[in-house]
Every structure is written in C-alpha cells, then in structure tokens.
Amino acid sequence: MSMPFTLPSMPRRRPAGIALYFVIAAACSAIVPATARALGGPRPITVSAEGELRRPGAHTLSPGGTLSDLIFAAGGFTGDADPRGASLTRISAAAAQAAELRETAGRLAPEPGASEEAREAARPVVALLLGLRPSGRVPVRMTHPRLLKNSPRDLPLEEGDALRVPAKTDTVNIAGAVRAASGAVPFTPNLPLAEYIRRAGGYAGDADRDRVFLLRADGTTADLAPGFVTWNAAASRWEVTALAGGPPEIGPGDTIVVPRAPPRGLPPDIARKLPGILVRASEVAGAPVILP
Numbered sequence: 001m002s003m004p005f006t007l008p009s010m011p012r013r014r015p016a017g018i019a020l021y022f023v024i025a026a027a028c029s030a031i032v033p034a035t036a037r038a039l040g041g042p043r044p045i046t047v048s049a050e051g052e053l054r055r056p057g058a059h060t061l062s063p064g065g066t067l068s069d070l071i072f073a074a075g076g077f078t079g080d081a082d083p084r085g086a087s088l089t090r091i092s093a094a095a096a097q098a099a100e101l102r103e104t105a106g107r108l109a110p111e112p113g114a115s116e117e118a119r120e121a122a123r124p125v126v127a128l129l130l131g132l133r134p135s136g137r138v139p140v141r142m143t144h145p146r147l148l149k150n151s152p153r154d155l156p157l158e159e160g161d162a163l164r165v166p167a168k169t170d171t172v173n174i175a176g177a178v179r180a181a182s183g184a185v186p187f188t189p190n191l192p193l194a195e196y197i198r199r200a201g202g203y204a205g206d207a208d209r210d211r212v213f214l215l216r217a218d219g220t221t222a223d224l225a226p227g228f229v230t231w232n233a234a235a236s237r238w239e240v241t242a243l244a245g246g247p248p249e250i251g252p253g254d255t256i257v258v259p260r261a262p263p264r265g266l267p268p269d270i271a272r273k274l275p276g277i278l279v280r281a282s283e284v285a286g287a288p289v290i291l292p
Contacts, residue, residue, distance in 0.1 A: 047157050049074035051165040052081035066154045070163055071145040082168040083142035085217035085253045087135075087286070091160045094136030097284045104277060105129040108270055121265035124292055125274065128281075135286030139219045166217075169253045174200040175288040176258035177207035187252040193224050196256055208259045211275040215288055217253035221279050224248065224256065257288040 042063030047070055049056050054075030061069050067088070077083060105126045110118045141153050142165075148154050171184035180201030188195075193212065203209055212225040224247050250256065259278055262271045281289040 043159075045157060045159045045161075047159070047161040047163070049163045049165070052078040052167050053163075053165055054078055061157065065157050066149075067140065067142075067157065067163070068145045068149040068154050070157060070161075071148070074163075076145060077165060080167045081165050082217070082253060083144075083165060084251070085166045085169075086140055086142040087164050087219055088138045088140045088155070089136040089162045089164070090138050090158055091136060092158060093138050094134045097134035097136065101129050101132055101134065101281070101284060104281075108274075108277070110267060110270075114267065115265075117265040118267050121263045122267075122270065124263070125266075128289065128292065129277075132281060132285045132289065134284050135219075137219045137283075137286045141218065166253070172196060172250060172252065173255040174258070175255055176290045177204040177260045178202065178258055179204050187250075191250070193247065193250070193256065196250065197258070203258065204260075206260045208261045208275065211259045213257050213259075213279050213282075214248055214250060215255040215257055215282050217251065219283060219286060221283055222248040224250075255288055257282060257290070260291045263291070 044060050044062055045065055046058055046060050047065070048058045049070055053071070054077075056074060059070060059073040061073065071077070108122055108126050108129070110122050138155070140155065140163075142148070143151075143153070170187050172187045173184050174196060178197060178200040183200075185196060185199045197203060210225050212223075214222045214224050216222065259275060262274045266274070278289050278291070
C-alpha cells in the first residue's frame with residue numbers, strides 16, 4: 001500500500017519588501033534624533049526630584065515636559081509629603097537672582113557726596129545683599145498631579161530643574177528680632193500673629209513691628225502687619241487692607257520673619273525702601289534675610 005507523499009515544511013520568510021522596511025525604520029530611528037539635535041530640534045530634558053516622592057532621582061522627560069510629568073515620572077507623592085511646601089529650583093533663575101542682588105546692592109550704596117555716617121550705615125546692608133546665595137527658586141503652587149496636569153500651574157520645565165517635596169510638619173518657624181532664640185513653635189490653626197510672637201518670648205527691643213512678614217513654605221511672602229493701605233505685588237496695585245481680606249493665614253512650615261529696624265544714619269530714601277528690599281531678598285535666598 002503506497003503512502004501519500006508530502007513535501008517537507010519550509011520556514012516561512014518575510015517578503016523582501018517588509019524586511020527592508022524594518023531595516024530602514026531602525027536606521028531612521030537612530031539617525032533622525034541626531035539630525036534633529038544637529039539642526040537645533042527639541043531635545044529631551046533631564047530634571048530631578050527629591051524628598052517625599054516614590055521614585056526620587058534624575059528623570060529624563062520629553063521636550064516640553066512639565067511639572068506634572070516629573071511628578072508622574074517620580075511615582076507621585078508619598079504619604080508623608082507636604083506638596084504645599086514644594087520648591088522648584090532653576091539654574092537660569094539663580095543667575096537672574098544673582099544679577100538682581102548685585103543691582104539692588106548698587107542702588108543702596110550712598111552717593112559719592114554722602115556723609116561718612118551714611119556710608120557706615122549702608123556698608124553692612126550692602127555686604128549682606130552681596131553675600132546672599134540665590135536659591136534659584138521658582139514659586140510653584142502644587143496640587144495632585146492629575147489636577148495639576150494642563151492647568152496654568154503646570155509649569156514647563158528646563159534642563160537641570162530640581163523639584164523638592166518636603167515632609168509634613170506641625171510647626172511654624174519664627175526668625176529675627178524676637179527675645180527667645182529663633183526657632184520653631186507648634187502650629188495651631190487660626191492662632192493670631194501676636195500669640196506666635198508671645199510664644200517666641202516677645203519682640204526684641206530692635207524689632208521693626210510694623211514690617212513683620214510671612215515667608216510661606218512655597219517661597220512666596222506676605223505682609224503680616226499691613227497698614228491701612230498696602231501694596232499687592234501679585235495684582236500690581238494698592239489695596240485697602242480691610243477690603244483685601246485682612247492678614248494672611250499662617251500655616252505649618254511657614255516662617256514668621258521679624259525684621260530689625262534699619263540702622264541709624266541711613267539716608268531717608270534708602271531707609272524707606274529697605275524693608276521691601278529685605279522681603280524680596282528673603283524670596284531670592286529662600287530663607288529669612290535679617291539685618292545684622
């Protein structure tokens with residue numbers, strides 16, 4: 001009985017055209033990015049995330065990557081994170097802040113014909129500003145990354161940016177001209193400024209009580225002892241304090257800064273400007289700036 005004859009199975013081959021397609025595609029994937037970089041095309045950016053994030057460290061994002069993209073890449077916040085106190089630092093911002101400090105210090109230097117008393121009074125102030133290290137901090141208002149995505153707060157990032165998310169805290173810092181050593185006191189919701197100062201031992205004799213300000217955990221500042229009319233920097237306008245909602249709320253992680261009175265002998269125009277300059281200097285340094 002004859003057995004049926006069958007041809008042996010042959011390995012299936014891709015058509016030559018398909019194989020050639022994959023070869024060309026692989027070559028293009030290697031060549032096109034290099035060509036785009038050579039022609040000045042957009043590049044990926046390397047940024048970092050530190051603190052209370054699930055995957056801290058350096059992360060590479062696509063061109064145009066944003067704050068929310070970095071948080072997603074870093075795995076999101078941990079359970080101990082305090083997004084309210086998050087800070088973003090930037091190389092280009094630090095350079096601009098350094099130039100700002102130098103320009104401000106130059107404006108505070110007395111005119112060539114000023115008295116020796118004026119020069120002596122201004123010298124430590126100018127030295128203080130020139131000795132500050134700019135933080136490079138860019139204020140951010142952090143929320144859950146899904147709410148942050150595509151919102152006006154979802155800032156585009158730059159090469160070398162660094163995001164730091166601190167752990168939750170239950171204290172308020174007090175710095176400057178208070179009788180007790182500057183430090184932290186327990187946070188109490190709705191506690192007024194006067195009580196926080198009392199817990200720090202009260203005002204020191206050289207305190208400028210009318211210029212107390214708040215350095216918030218997010219790096220922004222607010223006047224805690226405003227007069228009848230105060231300048232709103234965010235809105236670029238003067239506001240009647242009673243109509244502006246009163247003093248800002250003090251929160252955990254914030255710092256109450258009690259300045260010292262300007263040194264005697266300063267020219268009147270410099271003495272008037274100095275409190276506002278020190279507030280701005282605190283934003284630039286990311287820490288309270290107090291006269292020696």
